[in-house]
Amino acid sequence: MAHILPDTPPQSMPKEVLRVFRALKSLPDSYYVWHHLAPWQPDAPDFLVINEQGRTLLIKVSSAASDQASTAAQMLLLEDNKKELGRNENVLLENFVGALKLPADQNIETLVIFPNIQHKQAAASRLERRAGEPHWVGKEIVQSDSGLELNQYLLSAPLDPIWLEKLRQHFTPEIVIQPEMTVRQPIERRTQAGLTSYLLDYDQEAAVKTDLELPEDDQSLPSDLRLNIINGVAGSGKTLILLYRLRLLYRLYPNKKFLVLTHNRPLSHDMESRFSRLESRSSGNIEWRTFNAWCYHHWPKQPKWIEPLNTKARKRIIEETWRSHLQKSTISLHMFESELDWFKDQIPLSQDEYLTVDRRGRGFGLNMEQRQRIFGAMQDYQISLQKRGACDWGDVPRLLWQSSETGEVKLPEYDFILVDETQFFAPLWMRLIQKSLTPRSGHLFLVADPTQGFLGRGTTWKSLGLEARGHTHNLRRSYRTTLEIMQFATLLYRLRLGDEADDDILIPDMLNMPNGAFPEIIPLTSPQDETTRVANEVESLVKQGFPKKHLLLLHGDAWGAKNLIQAIDERLGKNAAYDPKDTYPGDYVRVTTLNAGAGLESHIVFLVGLQQLFEEEQSLRLSDEERENLIRDNTRKLYMAATRAGQRLVLTYSGELPEVLKSAIGMK
Numbered sequence: 001m002a003h004i005l006p007d008t009p010p011q012s013m014p015k016e017v018l019r020v021f022r023a024l025k026s027l028p029d030s031y032y033v034w035h036h037l038a039p040w041q042p043d044a045p046d047f048l049v050i051n052e053q054g055r056t057l058l059i060k061v062s063s064a065a066s067d068q069a070s071t072a073a074q075m076l077l078l079e080d081n082k083k084e085l086g087r088n089e090n091v092l093l094e095n096f097v098g099a100l101k102l103p104a105d106q107n108i109e110t111l112v113i114f115p116n117i118q119h120k121q122a123a124a125s126r127l128e129r130r131a132g133e134p135h136w137v138g139k140e141i142v143q144s145d146s147g148l149e150l151n152q153y154l155l156s157a158p159l160d161p162i163w164l165e166k167l168r169q170h171f172t173p174e175i176v177i178q179p180e181m182t183v184r185q186p187i188e189r190r191t192q193a194g195l196t197s198y199l200l201d202y203d204q205e206a207a208v209k210t211d212l213e214l215p216e217d218d219q220s221l222p223s224d225l226r227l228n229i230i231n232g233v234a235g236s237g238k239t240l241i242l243l244y245r246l247r248l249l250y251r252l253y254p255n256k257k258f259l260v261l262t263h264n265r266p267l268s269h270d271m272e273s274r275f276s277r278l279e280s281r282s283s284g285n286i287e288w289r290t291f292n293a294w295c296y297h298h299w300p301k302q303p304k305w306i307e308p309l310n311t312k313a314r315k316r317i318i319e320e321t322w323r324s325h326l327q328k329s330t331i332s333l334h335m336f337e338s339e340l341d342w343f344k345d346q347i348p349l350s351q352d353e354y355l356t357v358d359r360r361g362r363g364f365g366l367n368m369e370q371r372q373r374i375f376g377a378m379q380d381y382q383i384s385l386q387k388r389g390a391c392d393w394g395d396v397p398r399l400l401w402q403s404s405e406t407g408e409v410k411l412p413e414y415d416f417i418l419v420d421e422t423q424f425f426a427p428l429w430m431r432l433i434q435k436s437l438t439p440r441s442g443h444l445f446l447v448a449d450p451t452q453g454f455l456g457r458g459t460t461w462k463s464l465g466l467e468a469r470g471h472t473h474n475l476r477r478s479y480r481t482t483l484e485i486m487q488f489a490t491l492l493y494r495l496r497l498g499d500e501a502d503d504d505i506l507i508p509d510m511l512n513m514p515n516g517a518f519p520e521i522i523p524l525t526s527p528q529d530e531t532t533r534v535a536n537e538v539e540s541l542v543k544q545g546f547p548k549k550h551l552l553l554l555h556g557d558a559w560g561a562k563n564l565i566q567a568i569d570e571r572l573g574k575n576a577a578y579d580p581k582d583t584y585p586g587d588y589v590r591v592t593t594l595n596a597g598a599g600l601e602s603h604i605v606f607l608v609g610l611q612q613l614f615e616e617e618q619s620l621r622l623s624d625e626e627r628e629n630l631i632r633d634n635t636r637k638l639y640m641a642a643t644r645a646g647q648r649l650v651l652t653y654s655g656e657l658p659e660v661l662k663s664a665i666g667m668k
Contacts, residue, residue, distance in 0.1 A: 004033040016115040
């Protein structure tokens with residue numbers, strides 16, 4: 001069976017085109033076939049066929065009926081005023097190929113198929129076929145019991161790879177990646193040939209084009225929703241796939257409602273900005289939110305919205321509660337805070353349910369007595385919040401869930417919900433999202449990195465009520481970064497996690513990755529020196545001509561990030577640097593925390609303030625179990641941050657360099 005994209009025919013496909021689609025799908029697996037999808041390019045062939053030798057064939061399907069065919073002699077003698085059979089199809093194919101401006105040594109064969117007309121009748125309607133004109137075939141070609149035979153029409157020599165890519169870009173514009181949409185290094189051979197754009201690879205394209213159809217108005221899906229999940233290594237194009245799928249769906253269904261969610265503001269702003277570059281027209285029926293912002297935007301009139309506590313105030317109440325209930329037990333402050341966060345991420349549990357719930361992936365075990373003590377402490381923590389007239393961010397989705405369950409609030413409904421960085425979405429968040437899909441017809445598209453978030457802690461999609469089997473695409477090839485950066489990130493991961501790493505990480509395919517500069521580490525004596533040095537480095541790069549928007553600085557600490565912004569502004573002028581949480585992408589240096597860096601990318605990345613991660617791992621307050629979990633979480637965070645870089649990675653460290661960093665970077 002041939003490889004064909006999309007693999008299922010669109011419902012809107014004319015019946016003649018559908019017959020050819022099915023015939024093409026029956027070709028041997030040495031054939032690759034693309035059906036034209038881009039709604040903004042109506043005058044195009046219906047199919048592009050490429051065989052294993054690289055020979056190409058463009059096919060246009062005619063809807064002409066048999067009574068529209070006349071012999072060429074009749075047309076000449078009787079001056080028949082009927083529309084000339086095949087003329088429009090011929091002109092369309094000739095114009096499409098002509099727009100490519102092929103050199104003399106490159107040729108593309110073309111074919112018009114008439115599924116409603118016998119071959120003899122179609123051939124008789126044509127005076128002659130001149131050189132370079134399309135071949136014509138009748139309905140026998142799609143009705144043959146022996147299968148579709150195309151070899152006789154694939155007579156030209158294989159296209160040069162550069163011209164083959166230009167043909168693909170012309171035929172499938174919906175998967176063309178403009179250079180401003182990526183941070184990958186330009187390849188000189190491509191640039192010299194006039195190829196500044198890229199194409200999604202076959203696996204990426206398949207992910208974009210799988211399950212695009214909505215059921216008809218009088219039909220429904222066999223399950224509650226249509227699900228597609230993309231698991232991919234860092235830099236594999238997961239966010240691009242989401243954006244390109246969104247554009248295609250938006251063009252196919254302009255009157256449907258769309259929701260795009262992620263977990264942090266920098267990524268949400270970046271995605272919306274990139275989509276506006278893809279799609280110049282207004283997209284008022286696409287809602288872009290972080291999950292917490294979505295909750296706020298759709299908050300009911302009652303209970304009244306209360307601004308959640310900031311991190312510092314919340315930690316103070318958690319510590320007070322721990323001292324009152326758990327300080328003399330074997331349950332540490334870190335364990336209590338972690339369990340409280342996990343508890344609030346679940347669909348609300350009663351005490352009896354909590355005492356028996358499966359806590360798989362939590363990293364530490366709790367016996368029955370410990371669970372009882374923790375549940376009592378969590379209740380007391382909640383009472384402390386109520387006395388203050390306060391809540392925390394964990395309460396927000398819980399209250400919205402409860403209001404939706406009692407009918408006090410009706411959640412908005414969406415035909416399509418697309419979620420990036422899904423691995424950071426709590427189970428309760430996912431349940432709320434599923435409740436917001438149009439019943440029996442909604443599409444849910446999830447993009448995730450399986451080494452991060454709940455997926456990296458052993459939690460499964462099934463535990464979230466999602467059947468992932470048969471609905472998942474795995475992407476192992478990274479396009480964002482260089483071989484040197486990926487090797488550094490992967491080695492650091494393995495050095496810190498040992499044997500556990502191979503089971504924990506989705507191993508990237510490093511074959512054919514571009515080479516680049518080796519990552520570098522700059523050791524410094526103090527956090528103040530670190531801020532000064534990084535700000536000076538940024539100033540130097542900008543003065544060398546690097547655009548400010550090509551620089552991303554990720555700091556281990558929120559205050560450190562603010563100090564860096566101030567230091568850069570002092571050197572380059574006001575508003576030269578911003579936290580991308582606070583504004584949309586522009587020509588400024590992006591400075592934010594490591595936690596907020598997930599999903600972002602840049603040509604040059606600085607990782608700053610790393611000593612705080614390593615120092616907290618050495619805290620005497622941590623049990624061995626807690627230390628192991630913290631090292632695992634920090635390692636994932638470091639891997640994520642390092643792989644934000646497209647071309648250059650710089651790490652700074654205040655104090656004595658840990659041996660693991662020296663080993664990963666190759667320092668003696």
